[in-house]
Amino acid sequence: DTFKKKFEELYLDVSADDEPLGHVRIELLSSVVPRTAENFRALCTGEKGFGFRNSRFHRIIPDFVCQGGDITKHDGTGGQSIYGNSFEDENFEIKHTGPGLLSMANCGRNTNNSQFFITLKKAEQLDFKHVVFGFVKDGMDIVKKIESFGSPEGIVSKRIVITDCGQIQNDSADISEA
Numbered sequence: 001d002t003f004k005k006k007f008e009e010l011y012l013d014v015s016a017d018d019e020p021l022g023h024v025r026i027e028l029l030s031s032v033v034p035r036t037a038e039n040f041r042a043l044c045t046g047e048k049g050f051g052f053r054n055s056r057f058h059r060i061i062p063d064f065v066c067q068g069g070d071i072t073k074h075d076g077t078g079g080q081s082i083y084g085n086s087f088e089d090e091n092f093e094i095k096h097t098g099p100g101l102l103s104m105a106n107c108g109r110n111t112n113n114s115q116f117f118i119t120l121k122k123a124e125q126l127d128f129k130h131v132v133f134g135f136v137k138d139g140m141d142i143v144k145k146i147e148s149f150g151s152p153e154g155i156v157s158k159r160i161v162i163t164d165c166g167q168i169q170n171d172s173a174d175i176s177e178a
Helices: 034-045 140-147
Strands: 002-005 009-016 019-028 057-061 065-068 101-104 116-119 132-138 160-168 173-176
Touching: 009 034, 009 140, 019 034, 019 140, 019 160, 034 132, 034 160, 057 140, 057 160, 065 140, 132 140
Parallel strands: none
Antiparallel strands: 002 173, 009 019, 009 160, 019 132, 057 065, 065 116, 101 116, 101 132
16 A cells, blocks of 8 residues: 655754854654644744744753744743644653654653753653654754764753754655565
8 A cells, every 4th residue: 555644854954152053853652742843844934924934042062952943032931832832742652762753852741832942862761741743854963963062961062053944845655664
């Protein structure tokens, strides 16, 4: 059987103190966490009138996470979802099994907004607490550059900004099921 599957791919262009670092491609796991993926997608396109453009990675802990997406206060204390201030944990089906996973930052159960993080290694202590919704498809070398501006306390040594972001338009691909 062949069926149509739409790949939802997004990009983040990131800079450090206005110096471009490069392009990170992200694939969303929309089939597992559709509401969480849709929130991130719409924040990337900015189609609701707000989003990730010009927001920053405010907390970077090498060997752990690069965290960003505070689109209201830019320091980790704010954030806003497309569903209102915050929304529920959709499910915890996908685990933090390695580097390059995108997961929702939160301040307790059902407090997701726009803040997210990218894992830098396996982090099972985050399983069942944070909703994984995507992965870095291309540009993990750029994520490693972002990581280099972090510290064990999470303090960032340069201004790491998402200068541009959006959806990569690609048509449905034919997928053959074995």
